[in-house]
Amino acid sequence: MRSLTAGALLLAFGGCGFNAGAIGTAPQIRPGELVNDAAAPPEVASTHGIVTLELAAVINSTNGLPAFLYQGEYVAPTIRVNPGDTIQVDLDNELPPGHGAASDVNLHFHGLNVSPRRPADDVITMFAKSGRTIFYSVPIPATQPPGLYWYHPHIHGQTDNQVGRGGMSGAIVVEGIQRHIPALAKMPERILIVRELGNNGGEVRHHDGAPKGGMASMGLVESPDTAPGPSAGNVPCAPLASGDYITVNSELEPTIRFTPGKPQFFRILNATGHRHIDLTLGDVPMHVVGVDGYPVDGFPGQPSSFTQTHIVVPPAGRIEFFATVTAATELRSRCFDSGPIGDSDPPELLAHLRPYAGSQHAAAVALEPPRAAAPLAVGTVSHAIPPPAATRLVRFSEDAKGFYINGRAYSPNEAPVFVVKVGTVERWTVKNFTLEDHDFHLHQVHFHVEAVNGIADAQPLWRDTVVVPHGTRLAGGGFKPGSITLIADFRDPQIRGTFLFHCHILDHEDGGMMAKIRAI
Secondary structure, eight states: OOOOGGGHHHHGGGGTTOOOTTTOBOOOOOTTOOOSSOOOOOEEEOBTTEEEEEEEEEEOTTTSOEEEEBTTBSOOOEEEEOTTOEEEEEEEEOSOSSSGGGGOBOOEEETOOOOSSTTSSOOSSOOBOTTOEEEEEEEOOTTOOSEEEEEEOOOTTTHIIIIIITOOOEEEEESOHHHHSGGGGGSOEEEEEEEEEOOOSSOOBOTTSOBSOOGGGGTOOOBTTBOOOOOOOOOTTOOOOOSOEEEETTBSSOEEEEOTTOEEEEEEEEOOSSOOEEEEOTTOOEEEEEETTEEGGGSTTOOSOEEESEEEEOTTOEEEEEEEOOSOEEEEEEOEEOOTTSOEEOOEEEEEEEEOTTOOOOOOOOOOOOOOOSOOOOOGGGSOOOOOSEEEEEEEEEETTEEEETTBOOOTTSOOSEEEOTTEEEEEEEEEOSSSOEEEEESSOOEEEEEETTEEOSSOOOBSEEEEOOOEEOTTSOEEOEEEEEEEEEOOGGGOEEEEEEESSHHHHHTTOEEEEEEO
16 A cells, blocks of 8 residues: 655745746646647757766755756656666755655666666665765666566655655667567667656645555555555555546646557556556557567567557556557556555556547558667577576565565664575565565566466566565464565676666655675
């Protein structure tokens, strides 16, 4: 279940005398408002192997929430790089001082197989205090698979407010998928970032409609060693009473124009703090070519695509697919049941798809699977997977006080719970001892899921985020945890150092469901 207590401190920033109105503007979002032709974020691309940009962390004057400021606007640019390039970022912290960790900011380069050591993807010790600037230099491996990644702050205790409600996030595109699958180069590309942006005009409410309050008031009673307590009575598809808005590229229900019968290449990022998106394009088949940044055929023995009419994208997940739309339709999220005490994930209209004016209806065309041409760079993930060097057990649990991994809430001063050896793979079993789904995310590396609740995964893929299903009560008072079994890939020498794994439902992460790992 969702808790907003971790973000309450920053909600007060709008009244502390800080005024960002002079340095940025943002459109007022109104329920039901349609914006023609969904605007793409600005882009910054590498030159001579380096991409440079300057971001500022500020308070958005339209809602009092933290935001990125880029070139005078509350928007984060899409970063385009090639394998082997370097991302360089100056991050200026202009958040109001005096609010502890709520005044801090940093960056995580989500999904990239890069160093967890400063000045790269160090989210544990690297951050900027108010009034300071921090510099990132992130070398992208030459073997980085081409696809969609992203960046966002990773301040413990503040990710829900900064990333989830404030929308501090941007896309990273590692180029090369169009060269790998030439058919994609002929298609219009749509980068769509789904966020659940906060609205401070009125009482902030939980997804289940209850006013904000402590976790004890919300029925969170699970613990590592006892079966869960009473259910909060979640209704999975109940409409939200929250003041937050689901947006696409920061617009509410935008319209995407298309030419009927012409395939389009969609690259979609779920940058929400809580929302599972069960994505559908009406009944139009989606030909998936990439998941969480990695091409589908980057997994040994897999074809270059697979086809589905809907696909679940958890918080922080990414999906890349092409589809041929022949008539007006909608991009939607279906209802997702996250468990008896999980957040309500009701159906959502994300965007309208409408033909360009004057275009004619087109007949449906059966597309052949795209053929790969240029091979992917040879890297560790393309090699045959060796036997696991170790097995691990990860236990997700929660109670009225917080969220836990293996019975412990995260502390920045804690030692790593696991020490892994670079050059190996490991088999991890993640068990969910709660009545709500969680979203497992592992920094620096990808993994593939072997089984969900003991059932073999029919579609082997490399991922960096996956849903861990909730547990169930058994007749007679027993409890069966939900589980996933995965193979975590630590073969890449770039990832040597200390990094994190956690639930990417952001208030769960803020509440303690996170732990360190060290690769040696």
